[in-house]
Amino acid sequence: AELRAPPDKIAIIGAGIGGTSAAYYLRQKFGKDVKIDLFEREEVGGRLATMMVQGQDYEAGGSVIHPLNLHMKRFVKDLGLSSVQASGGLLGIYNGESLVFEESNWFIINMIKLVWRYGFQSLRMHMWVEDVLDKFMRIYRYQSHDYAFSSVEKLLHALGGDEFLGMLNRTLLETLQKAGFSEKFLNEMIAPVMRVNYGQSTDINAFVGAVSLSCSDSGLWAVEGGNKLVCSGLLQASKSNLISGSVMYIEEKTKTKHTGNPTKMYEVVYQIGTETRSDFYDIVLVATPLNRKMSGITFLNFDPPIEEFHQYYQNIVTTLVKGELNTSIFSSRPIDKFGLSTVLTTDNSDLFINSIGIVSSVREKENPESSTDGTHVWKMFSQETLTKAQIVKLFLSYDDAVKKPWLAYPRYKPPEKCPPIILHDRLYYLNGIECAASAMEMSAIAAHNAALLAYHRWNGHTDMIDQDGLYEKLKTEL
Numbered sequence: 187a188e189l190r191a192p193p194d195k196i197a198i199i200g201a202g203i204g205g206t207s208a209a210y211y212l213r214q215k216f217g218k219d220v221k222i223d224l225f226e227r228e229e230v231g232g233r234l235a236t237m238m239v240q241g242q243d244y245e246a247g248g249s250v251i252h253p254l255n256l257h258m259k260r261f262v263k264d265l266g267l268s269s270v271q272a273s274g275g276l277l278g279i280y281n282g283e284s285l286v287f288e289e290s291n292w293f294i295i296n297m298i299k300l301v302w303r304y305g306f307q308s309l310r311m312h313m314w315v316e317d318v319l320d321k322f323m324r325i326y327r328y329q330s331h332d333y334a335f336s337s338v339e340k341l342l343h344a345l346g347g348d349e350f351l352g353m354l355n356r357t358l359l360e361t362l363q364k365a366g367f368s369e370k371f372l373n374e375m376i377a378p379v380m381r382v383n384y385g386q387s388t389d390i391n392a393f394v395g396a397v398s399l400s401c402s403d404s405g406l407w408a409v410e411g412g413n414k415l416v417c418s419g420l421l422q423a424s425k426s427n428l429i430s431g432s433v434m435y436i437e438e439k440t441k442t443k444h445t446g447n448p449t450k451m452y453e454v455v456y457q458i459g460t461e462t463r464s465d466f467y468d469i470v471l472v473a474t475p476l477n478r479k480m481s482g483i484t485f486l487n488f489d490p491p492i493e494e495f496h497q498y499y500q501n502i503v504t505t506l507v508k509g510e511l512n513t514s515i516f517s518s519r520p521i522d523k524f525g526l527s528t529v530l531t532t533d534n535s536d537l538f539i540n541s542i543g544i545v546s547s548v549r550e551k552e553n554p555e556s557s558t559d560g561t562h563v564w565k566m567f568s569q570e571t572l573t574k575a576q577i578v579k580l581f582l583s584y585d586d587a588v589k590k591p592w593l594a595y596p597r598y599k600p601p602e603k604c605p606p607i608i609l610h611d612r613l614y615y616l617n618g619i620e621c622a623a624s625a626m627e628m629s630a631i632a633a634h635n636a637a638l639l640a641y642h643r644w645n646g647h648t649d650m651i652d653q654d655g656l657y658e659k660l661k662t663e664l
């Protein structure tokens with residue numbers, strides 16, 4: 187197909203994994219001559235960030251990556267980074283009174299324990315997640331053939347048809363109840379996973395529920411040195427220009443270009459310190475959640491108006507403590523026989539944390555058991571900031587405690603209606619995908635899709651957008 191001259195300038199707002207991967211894919215599609223400005227008002231990495239405890243960095247936000255997250259895998263390879271195994275050690279589930287499940291070092295013992303308590307539900311749950319993941323993987327084939335989607339719903343429909351769309355409209359609880367899972371299994375096995383991953387209950391939509399459950403698969407990994415290195419690497423590889431400023435307004439205006447032609451462009455008004463500046467762009471990608479608390483961007487004089495999306499984001503606090511855990515809270519066993527490195531909690535546990543687990547620094551991924559003095563660095567997720575009294579209750583002794591509050595991920599409340607990807611002619615929004623599920627890979631998928639969509643719409647390639655029957659069409663192609 188014929189190509190129009192590439193755009194002169196593209197703006198991306200937000201330098202998290204979404205914005206930086208968008209820069210990477212836009213560069214691939216539009217070539218070396220387009221100028222790409224990437225606006226970031228805080229740190230490159232966004233919700234991928236580290237916190238320091240006694241001179242070592244630990245993941246504070248997005249920390250684990252699934253082995254089948256192929257974009258993240260590709261980035262690490264292309265950028266010459268290394269991956270490390272992300273999880274290890276034994277897991278327990280605490281219901282406020284006792285540990286209702288404790289993992290063993292022996293695979294066979296775990297199987298027997300699981301079958302004894304829950305029958306074959308654990309196996310059936312893995313099969314359900316695998317089926318969702320199988321369909322989800324179709325996105326990589328579509329994107330490798332350059333196909334794009336104009337809405338999150340159309341993208342999901344192309345992956346798993348009405349069944350995938352239905353998952354956005356139903357809670358995980360309803361879905362698994364209908365599939366015959368028992369209350370006991372849902373309360374003791376499923377709810378704790380939702381609490382650690384999304385700080386919410388099984389009332390979240392079934393799609394994000396499946397994404398969350400995929401974290402129980404083996405082979406989770408992280409980036410050596412910190413996941414945020416992917417963002418700085420993509421920024422550099424895309425040869426984009428980082429502008430450390432906060433975008434305040436976006437407005438469409440007619441500008442006379444160097445060619446002498448009046449052209450519709452977007453004026454991006456931003457603040458660096460106390461100074462206000464602005465610049466004009468052919469295409470703009472917004473790669474941050476569009477609500478006042480999280481981005482504060484106003485769209486001026488659009489007809490019809492582009493409104494703020496009223497998606498609530500869940501408050502989650504990450505707390506890292508170096509200390510000796512007071513294991514008697516969870517178990518009557520002597521401290522040296524405790525043996526668990528992660529404790530998840532049930533919804534009725536009445537504890538002030540959602541989860542607690544030993545973590546390794548982003549540099550030395552040592553075995554969690556290898557402490558000589560009984561102290562480890564523990565990561566806790568909680569809804570509220572932990573008080574000193576709460577930390578003292580959890581630890582026999584501790585040296586250091588650091589905290590980071592997040593507006594972490596959407597508060598899921600099916601039925602979900604996802605915000606549009608196309609906000610205006612050449613103005614795109616990536617983070618609507620979080621209404622289906624928030625994860626690093628989801629932002630990378632949204633970024634690749636938006637880059638392809640922007641490219642095809644710029645060149646008038648309508649045959650590459652929202653194609654029906656893609657799965658059948660591409661099945662036979664290598």
Ligand SMILES: Cc1cc2nc3c(=O)[nH]c(=O)nc-3n(C[C@H](O)[C@H](O)[C@H](O)COP(=O)(O)OP(=O)(O)OC[C@H]3O[C@@H](n4cnc5c(N)ncnc54)[C@H](O)[C@@H]3O)c2cc1C
Pocket residue numbers: 199200201202203204205225226227228229230231232233234246247248249250251431432433434473474475480481482483502504592593594595617624625626627629
């Ligand atoms: C505690 C926690 C744990 C998580 N764990 C995992 C995990 O283990 N695995 C996983 O896959 N995912 C995890 N996630 C989710 C994952 O981190 C996010 O889905 C992903 O990082 C979102 O990336 P993003 O680029 O879309 O958004 P963000 O990372 O939020 O990036 C948006 C960027 O835009 C910037 N910005 C906002 N407004 C403006 C403005 N007006 N002007 C300029 N810049 C602006 C922000 O400062 C920010 O840097 C976790 C999230 C949290 C909070």
Ligand SMILES: CC(C)=CCC/C(C)=C/CC/C(C)=C/CSC[C@H](N)C(=O)O
Pocket residue numbers: 247248249250251252255319322382383384397398400401543565595624625627628
């Ligand atoms: C997108 C697909 C198919 C899979 C992604 C699975 C995944 C890694 C989801 C992450 C979910 C999430 C928000 C986890 C937060 S907590 C993670 C971890 N348990 C921790 O302790 O930090």
